[in-house]
Amino acid sequence: MLDHDVIDLGIGEPDPAALPLGQLRQAAAHRLSNADTAPLRYGPEEGSASFRAMLAEFLTRCCRVPVHADHLMITAGASHALDLVLSRLCRPGDAVFVEDPTYMFALDIFRDRPVRLVSVRVDEHGLDVDDLERMLAVEAPRLVYTIPVFHNPTGVTLSVQRRRRLMELAVEHDFLVVADEVYQLTGERDATPPPLRTVNGERVLSLGSFSKILGPGIRLGWIEAAPHHVARLRDAGVLHSGGGASPLMAAILESLIDLGFQDRFLGDLWEIYRARRLHLVDVLRGVLPAEVRFTTPQGGYYIWLELPSRIDIMTLSTQAAAYGVGFRPGPLFSRRDEFTSHLRVSFSFYNEERLSLAGERLGALLRSRL
Amino acid sequence: MLDHDVIDLGIGEPDPAALPLGQLRQAAAHRLSNADTAPLRYGPEEGSASFRAMLAEFLTRCCRVPVHADHLMITAGASHALDLVLSRLCRPGDAVFVEDPTYMFALDIFRDRPVRLVSVRVDEHGLDVDDLERMLAVEAPRLVYTIPVFHNPTGVTLSVQRRRRLMELAVEHDFLVVADEVYQLTGERDATPPPLRTVNGERVLSLGSFSKILGPGIRLGWIEAAPHHVARLRDAGVLHSGGGASPLMAAILESLIDLGFQDRFLGDLWEIYRARRLHLVDVLRGVLPAEVRFTTPQGGYYIWLELPSRIDIMTLSTQAAAYGVGFRPGPLFSRRDEFTSHLRVSFSFYNEERLSLAGERLGALLRSRL
Numbered sequence: 001m002l003d004h005d006v007i008d009l010g011i012g013e014p015d016p017a018a019l020p021l022g023q024l025r026q027a028a029a030h031r032l033s034n035a036d037t038a039p040l041r042y043g044p045e046e047g048s049a050s051f052r053a054m055l056a057e058f059l060t061r062c063c064r065v066p067v068h069a070d071h072l073m074i075t076a077g078a079s080h081a082l083d084l085v086l087s088r089l090c091r092p093g094d095a096v097f098v099e100d101p102t103y104m105f106a107l108d109i110f111r112d113r114p115v116r117l118v119s120v121r122v123d124e125h126g127l128d129v130d131d132l133e134r135m136l137a138v139e140a141p142r143l144v145y146t147i148p149v150f151h152n153p154t155g156v157t158l159s160v161q162r163r164r165r166l167m168e169l170a171v172e173h174d175f176l177v178v179a180d181e182v183y184q185l186t187g188e189r190d191a192t193p194p195p196l197r198t199v200n201g202e203r204v205l206s207l208g209s210f211s212k213i214l215g216p217g218i219r220l221g222w223i224e225a226a227p228h229h230v231a232r233l234r235d236a237g238v239l240h241s242g243g244g245a246s247p248l249m250a251a252i253l254e255s256l257i258d259l260g261f262q263d264r265f266l267g268d269l270w271e272i273y274r275a276r277r278l279h280l281v282d283v284l285r286g287v288l289p290a291e292v293r294f295t296t297p298q299g300g301y302y303i304w305l306e307l308p309s310r311i312d313i314m315t316l317s318t319q320a321a322a323y324g325v326g327f328r329p330g331p332l333f334s335r336r337d338e339f340t341s342h343l344r345v346s347f348s349f350y351n352e353e354r355l356s357l358a359g360e361r362l363g364a365l366l367r368s369r370l
Numbered sequence: 371m372l373d374h375d376v377i378d379l380g381i382g383e384p385d386p387a388a389l390p391l392g393q394l395r396q397a398a399a400h401r402l403s404n405a406d407t408a409p410l411r412y413g414p415e416e417g418s419a420s421f422r423a424m425l426a427e428f429l430t431r432c433c434r435v436p437v438h439a440d441h442l443m444i445t446a447g448a449s450h451a452l453d454l455v456l457s458r459l460c461r462p463g464d465a466v467f468v469e470d471p472t473y474m475f476a477l478d479i480f481r482d483r484p485v486r487l488v489s490v491r492v493d494e495h496g497l498d499v500d501d502l503e504r505m506l507a508v509e510a511p512r513l514v515y516t517i518p519v520f521h522n523p524t525g526v527t528l529s530v531q532r533r534r535r536l537m538e539l540a541v542e543h544d545f546l547v548v549a550d551e552v553y554q555l556t557g558e559r560d561a562t563p564p565p566l567r568t569v570n571g572e573r574v575l576s577l578g579s580f581s582k583i584l585g586p587g588i589r590l591g592w593i594e595a596a597p598h599h600v601a602r603l604r605d606a607g608v609l610h611s612g613g614g615a616s617p618l619m620a621a622i623l624e625s626l627i628d629l630g631f632q633d634r635f636l637g638d639l640w641e642i643y644r645a646r647r648l649h650l651v652d653v654l655r656g657v658l659p660a661e662v663r664f665t666t667p668q669g670g671y672y673i674w675l676e677l678p679s680r681i682d683i684m685t686l687s688t689q690a691a692a693y694g695v696g697f698r699p700g701p702l703f704s705r706r707d708e709f710t711s712h713l714r715v716s717f718s719f720y721n722e723e724r725l726s727l728a729g730e731r732l733g734a735l736l737r738s739r740l
Contacts, residue, residue, distance in 0.1 A: 019410040024618075025402035032395035040389040040585035076446060076589075079611035092462055092484050108607030114462050114484055215410035217617035219446075237478030241449035247587035248394075249619060 007358035008326030009345035012152070012301050017351075018272060019215045020265050027256035039251030042243025045234035047074025047222075051250040054257050055222060059208070062185050062266065065194050071201075073230045076245040077221040078182050078209040079109060085143070085178055085205055085223070086113040088233050094142040097135060099127055101333030101342075103152045103180065106145065119336055120144075124295065126151060126158030129165045141175045148196050150183035150300025153333045153344035157298065160193055167200040175203075176229075182209045182221075185266060186273060187299015195224070202226050210253065212301070213266050220249050273301070273348055280347040280355045287363025289370045301348040307341045311369060314340070319369075325361035377728035378696030379715035382522070382671050387721075388642060389585045390635050397626035409621030412613025415604035417444025417592075421620040424627050425592060429578070432555050432636065435564050441571075443600045446615040447591040448552050448579040449479060455513070455548055455575055455593070456483040458603050464512035467505060469497055471703035471712075473522045473550065476515065489706055490514075494665065496521060496528030499535045511545045518566050520553035520670025523703045523714035527668065530563055537570040545573075546599075552579045552591075555636060556643060557669015565594070572596050580623065582671070583636050590619050643671070643718055650717040650725045657733025659740045671718040677711045681739060684710070689739075695731035 031039065038048070046052070052069040059067040075081040090096065092114035098106070100119035110117055118139050121128040127146050135141075146166070148158035158166070170177055179196040197204035209221035223233060239245070256262050280303060281296055288294070294305040305327075307313070313329040320326055330339025345362070347355060401409065408418065416422070422439040429437040445451040460466065462484035468476070470489035480487055488509050491498040497516050505511075516536070518528035528536070540547050549566040567574035579591035593603060609615070626632050650673060651666055658664070664675040675697075677683065683699040690696055700709025715732070717725060 013412055016407045016411055019407040021402050021405070021407055021410065024410070025399060028398035028402065028622075029395060032391050032398065035391070037386045037389040037391055037585075038587075040391065040394070040587040041386060042383055042586045076616070077612045079608045083608045087482050103611075105607060105611030108610050110607070112457050112607045211612075215407075215618070216412045216613055217408075217410040217621075219612060219614075219616050219618070237475060237480070237482045238449045238453045240478050241473075241475030242447045242581075242589060243586055244589075246446070246589050246616070246619075248585070248589070249616070251587075252398075 006321055006324050006326050007350060007354055007361070009358050009362070010326045010328040011349040012328075012344075012346045013216060013349060014212065015272070015349050015351070018269060020261065023256060023261040023265060024252065027259060027261060028252050030259060031252050031255040039248045041247070043247035045236070045239035045244055046230055047072070047244055047250055048247060051254045054254045058257050058262060059224075061263065063195055065198055067224060070227050071224050071230065073223040073225065073233050074245050074250055075221045075223055076219045077211055077216075078180060078207040079105065080245065081207045081221055081223045082106060082109050082145070082178065082180070083113070084233055084236060086110070086115060088236055089176065090115050090142050095139045097132065097141045097144040098335070099146055099151070100336060101153055101330065101339055102145070103147060104328070104332045106180070107335055117335060122151065122154055122156065124156055126156050126162055127166065129162050129169065132166070132169060136169060136173050140173060143176050143178050144170070145178045145180065147180045149181055149192060150187050150297055150302075152183070152300065153302050153328065153330075154304040155295045155297030155300055155302045157191065157193065158196075163193065163196060163199050167196075167203060170200065170203045177204050179204050179206045181206050182212050183300040184208065185213055186270065186301070187297075188274075191298030197224060205229055213269060214262065218249060218253070220246055220253060276347040276350075276352060276355060279352045280345070280359060283356050283359030287359050289366055291370055292366060301346045303345050303347065305343050305345065307343070307366070308370065309341045311341050313343055316343075316365070316369060320365055323361045323365040325358050325365060327362070376691055376694050376696050377720060377724055377731070379728050379732070380696045380698040381719045382698075382714075382716045383586060383719060384582065385642070385719050385721070388639060390631065393626060393631040393635060394622065397629060397631060398622050400629060401622050401625040409618045411617070413617035415606070415609035415614055416600055417442070417614055417620055418617060421624045424624045428627050428632060429594075431633065433565055435568055437594060440597050441594050441600065443593040443595065443603050444615050444620055445591045445593060446589045447581055447586075448550060448577040449475065450615065451577045451591055451593045452476060452479050452515070452548065452550070453483070454603055454606060456480070456485060458606055459546065460485050460512050465509045467502065467511045467514040468705070469516055469521070470706060471523055471700065471709055472515070473517060474698070474702045476550070477705050487705060492521065492524055492526065494526055496526050496532055497536065499532050499539065502536070502539060506539060506543050510543060513546050513548050514540070515548045515550065517550040519551055519562060520557050520667060520672075522553070522670065523672050523698065523700075524674040525665045525667030525670055525672045527561065527563065528566075533563060533566060533569050537566075537573060540570065540573045547574045549574050549576045551576050552582050553670040554578070555583055556640065556671070557667075558644075561668030567594060575599055583639060584632065588619060588623070590616055590623060646717040646720075646722060646725060649722045650715070650729060653726050653729035657729050659736055661740055662736060671716045673715050673717065675713050675715065677713070677736070678740065679711045681711050683713055686713075686735070686739060690735055693731045693735040695728050695735060697732070
C-alpha cells in the first residue's frame, strides 16, 4: 500500500466533487449582469440590507424558526465571526470558557486574543453543565464558547434540558454564549433542536456559515444576535475601514439563494452526507474491535472514537499511514492535551466506496494493536 | 439648493460608474467554467500558489521592480492586512508609531488591538523623520505605520532621502515599518518612488489592495514582506481555521488578471483619476481665497486644504451642506484632534462636471467665512 493512497478520514471538509461550481457560475452571472455597482463599493459594516433580508428568509425556511434581518451580521465565515466577537465583546484578561474537546482551530483563534481560557467537560449530552457550574464557582467568564449541535469533534448534541440550564446559568452569572452552530442544517431533523438562541435571544450569539452547506472557499458566514449585540459587533475598525466583510461575495450568494440554488443544493448535500454518515457508522460497527466505543452522530461531519486507554493515539497516528488511513488524534482538540485515546474521523469528504475501504483499514490497524 | 444635491468631496472611494462589473462577470465565468473546485475549498493560509504567482507578475509589471510570489500573503484588503500585522507581530502594550494626520479608519483598527499609539508629524515631504527621531528617544516602537505614497489625507509622498533615513532608523532602533501603499499605482510615474521595501526588504511590510484599483467590495489585498514575516503572518488562528482570506475571490481575480482585464482597467482608471486630479486642482486654484493653502498631489485620491487658523473646521463642516458641498474635517484624521483648520477633499468619486460645481460651492463657502 502506498502512502499517496492514504484515505485521510481526518479531513473535515466537504467533498470537492460535491462543490457547487455551476451554481456559483450562474449566480455570479446573474448578479454581475445587473447594472447596480453597489456590491463593488464599500458596504455597511453589518452587510447589505438586501442580503441580510435574503439570508433571513433562507434561515427561517431551513431552521423552522423566524430569523430577522436586523439580527444578522455578515462575516467572512464562522472563524472571522468568532474573532470578531472576541475583539468586540472581550477585554484583555477576560475569561472565556471553552469545551474540552472543542474545534481545534477555535483554540488558535483564542490564542491570538488576550483572553484566558477555562475548560469545561463534554459528554454524550454535550457541554457538561454540572462541570460548568463548578467552574463558575471559581471564575466569571465573559463568554462561553460551545458547539451545541453535532459537536466537533464528538458529534454530540446539547440536550434540551441542558440548553435550558446553560441559559439559566448565563443569566445568573451574567455571561454570553457563543453558539457555533455551523452544523445546524446538516443533521436529522428530529435530532436537531432549534438554535440555542430560541432559549434566550438576549444572551446567545449564534455563528453560522456557508462553509459546510456551500463551500469553505467562499468565506461567508453570519452572526445571529440581538440588535444591540449587532450594533457592538459592527463597530469594528476593520469593518469601518473595509466596508463590511465581503460585499461582492454576499451579492453573488444573494443571487444564489434568490435563484433557488442554495435550497436545492442543501437538500442534495443533506442526502449525500446522511448516506455517508449511516454508511461509515455501519462499516465501523462491522470492523472495529469490541473495545472501541464510538458515538453515533445524527448529523454534522464527525464520529469520535474512544480506544482503550493503553493505546497512545499519537503513536497510533504515526502507524496509520502504513495502513493507508488517517484520522485526527484526540489531543488536537484539547488545550490540556487530553483525549490521548480518542480520535476523530469524518464522513464528509469521501464517497461510500472510499469510506468502506478506509473503515476496513482503520479496523485492521486497531485489531493489530488491541 | 437642496440637501440631497450635496456633492460630498469627503467620499474617498472609486467612482461607482467606473467599477468593473463586466470584467468581473467575465472573470467569474472564466474561472467557474474550470472544473477545478480548489477555490471552493479551504486553501493555504497565505493564498493559493497560482494566485500569488499571478499577482507577483502583475505587481512586477506595474511597480517596475521584481515582486516574488513567496513574499506575498493574500488578505481580505489592506484593513484586514493591518489588523493581521497587529495581531501577529505585536504583543499587548507594544508601542506603535502612527503619522498625524493618518488614515482615519486605521485609527479604529489600532483601537481594537491592545497597542499604545504614539503620533509622529507629517509635512510636505511625508513622515517627519526628525520628529520620529525625537520620539524614538523616549519610546521604542514595535511598528511604525506610514502611508509613504500619496498619503491619506495629505496627498504627500515620502521623499527618497527620508525613505533612506526612515529605514536607517528602523535598523538602529529595531522596528518594522508597515507601509500602507494602496495608492502606489495611482499616480504620476515620475512622482512615484519605488515601494518602500526596495530600501530595506527585511524591515518593511507593504500593504496593497485591489480596493483602489478595482473595487472595494471585492475585499482582496496583499502584504508583501520577507518570507520569514509571511511565515509569522500566515500562522494566524483565523487563517488556519478559514483556509486563507478569500480563495474564491482570489481565483476570480486570477482569471481577471490572466485575461488582461486588470492591466487595462488600471490604465483606464489611471487616466480618469489623473484628469480629475488636475481638474480639481485647477478649479480650486481659481475659486479658493488666497489665504487657503493646499497640496498639489501627484496621485492618490486626495487634496488637503489648510485654512486660516481662525476658522474652526467642525463649525464650517456643519455650514457646508447649505452650500451643497461636503468634505472631511481634519480632526477625523488625528488621534490628538489636531488639524482643526484643515480639510480633505477627494477627486476620485465625481466626474469633472461635478468637481467643478463642488469646487465652486466650496469656494463660495470659504469666501463667505474669510
